[in-house]
Amino acid sequence: MATNPMHQFEVYRIGPEIKINQIDISFTNASLFMIISALSILFIFNLGSSKKNIIPNKIQLLAELSYSFISKMISDTAGSKGKPYFNLIFSLFMFVLFCNMFGMLPYSFTVTSHIIVTFFLASLIFIGVTIIGFIKHGLGYLKLFVPSGVPLVLLPLIVVIEVISYLSRPISLSVRLFANMMAGHTMMKVFGGFVISLGVVGGWLPLSFSVALTGLEILVAFLQAYVFAILTCIYLNDALNLHH
Amino acid sequence: MLRKIIFFNLIFSTFISQISKSAESGGMPQLNPEFWISQIFWLVLSFGILFLVLSKFILPKIRNNIELRKSQILENIEAAEKQKIEAENKLKNYEELITKSKNEAKNYFNEARKKIIEDIDKKKQSLEKEINIEISGAEDEVRELVKKAPEKIQKIAIETSSDIVRQLIGEEVNNSSMSAIVDDLSKKNRGKYYGN
Numbered sequence: 001m002a003t004n005p006m007h008q009f010e011v012y013r014i015g016p017e018i019k020i021n022q023i024d025i026s027f028t029n030a031s032l033f034m035i036i037s038a039l040s041i042l043f044i045f046n047l048g049s050s051k052k053n054i055i056p057n058k059i060q061l062l063a064e065l066s067y068s069f070i071s072k073m074i075s076d077t078a079g080s081k082g083k084p085y086f087n088l089i090f091s092l093f094m095f096v097l098f099c100n101m102f103g104m105l106p107y108s109f110t111v112t113s114h115i116i117v118t119f120f121l122a123s124l125i126f127i128g129v130t131i132i133g134f135i136k137h138g139l140g141y142l143k144l145f146v147p148s149g150v151p152l153v154l155l156p157l158i159v160v161i162e163v164i165s166y167l168s169r170p171i172s173l174s175v176r177l178f179a180n181m182m183a184g185h186t187m188m189k190v191f192g193g194f195v196i197s198l199g200v201v202g203g204w205l206p207l208s209f210s211v212a213l214t215g216l217e218i219l220v221a222f223l224q225a226y227v228f229a230i231l232t233c234i235y236l237n238d239a240l241n242l243h244h
Numbered sequence: 245m246l247r248k249i250i251f252f253n254l255i256f257s258t259f260i261s262q263i264s265k266s267a268e269s270g271g272m273p274q275l276n277p278e279f280w281i282s283q284i285f286w287l288v289l290s291f292g293i294l295f296l297v298l299s300k301f302i303l304p305k306i307r308n309n310i311e312l313r314k315s316q317i318l319e320n321i322e323a324a325e326k327q328k329i330e331a332e333n334k335l336k337n338y339e340e341l342i343t344k345s346k347n348e349a350k351n352y353f354n355e356a357r358k359k360i361i362e363d364i365d366k367k368k369q370s371l372e373k374e375i376n377i378e379i380s381g382a383e384d385e386v387r388e389l390v391k392k393a394p395e396k397i398q399k400i401a402i403e404t405s406s407d408i409v410r411q412l413i414g415e416e417v418n419n420s421s422m423s424a425i426v427d428d429l430s431k432k433n434r435g436k437y438y439g440n
Binding site for chain 1: 272273274275276281283284285286289290291293294295298301303305306307310312313
């Protein structure tokens with residue numbers, strides 16, 4: 001069972017079973033790592049914002065650099081209109097990043113490797129962005145599905161394609177993150193299993209692979225958090241600045 | 245070659261066995277809906293708390309810090325520019341002062357030189373006057389001495405000649421006759437000794 005590469009994704013109860021109206025909301029290892037991620041973000045950024053040094057110390061620099069990083073990302077993709085959504089995108093990016101990074105620790109649990117978590121976040125974004133779009137532009141938001149400069153003959157086809165691509169946004173957003181995290185961790189587990197089964201003689205090759213994969217996975221963990229946040233910004237941009 | 249094939253076979257077979265093991269145990273745990281509601285509940289809870297605390301307490305602080313630093317840096321830059329302009333003005337003033345004082349020093353030097361040259365000239369002139377007076381005095385003395393010289397010489401000549409005569413003859417000679425002879429001789433030879 002220990003060598004099963006999918007075993008690491010199993011969710012299990014920690015502590016007693018909690019039920020409200022027959023719905024199981026027990027505290028699990030997934031909940032534990034969500035709470036750990038959220039608390040460590042709060043801890044780090046609270047440390048980084050409590051002092052008001054003109055020349056920042058290291059943790060303050062970290063907090064301020066990530067602040068300006070996200071702020072620049074939003075202004076680059078969604079323009080100045082995206083500023084009110086900074087807090088949400090910052091929290092989203094940090095949450096996904098920390099969940100991914102905590103997943104890199106051995107024997108830990110990767111929250112974002114579960115489709116239900118990423119899909120919930122993505123559909124939250126999707127629904128929110130759609131509501132913002134309709135509030136800002138009314139029914140004019142539907143013009144998003146009618147690109148300008150398309151010949152009339154092709155228009156029905158284009159509109160159908162646009163609608164499908166719009167509706168598949170939450171799926172692509174969530175599956176991208178979930179699949180990346182799951183595939184990476186499975187690969188690492190498989191190569192880790194090879195190290196054990198091949199032993200001292202043949203285990204060195206998969207071990208070196210495993211080391212290289214760890215580096216790659218840390219990169220992927222950051223990159224997927226970044227992609228998740230920047231796609232949110234792009235969807236937000238569509239809702240805020242309707243280009244038609 | 246054979247060992248290579250065996251090696252890769254081994255890797256391949258372990259890979260296959262691992263995949264089959266995972267398939268036996270029911271595939272992806274992600275698709276098991278048992279804890280879906282629980283995950284969503286805890287996600288909403290933790291992410292909600294994270295979002296609220298970040299947006300209410302932490303992010304405004306970071307924003308303030310960054311803006312404070314920006315404004316302070318701008319202020320400092322402004323102050324620095326002011327001071328730079330001041331420093332440039334002071335440098336200008338300083339250079340003006342230096343050129344002024346250089347000119348003044350030149351003037352002083354020139355004046356002092358003029359004065360010194362004048363003084364030297366005056367002193368030279370007065371000295372020359374004095375020297376001239378002294379030279380003329382000395383010349384007068386010399387002239388007088390030259391004038392008096394024949395008489396004295398005559399007297400000496402008379403005395404010496406009378407002495408010589410006495411020693412030669414052993415008798416006193418009349419002074420008046422002696423002086424007449426010396427007079428006569430000196431008048432004859434005056435031109436020879438004094439040249440005037």
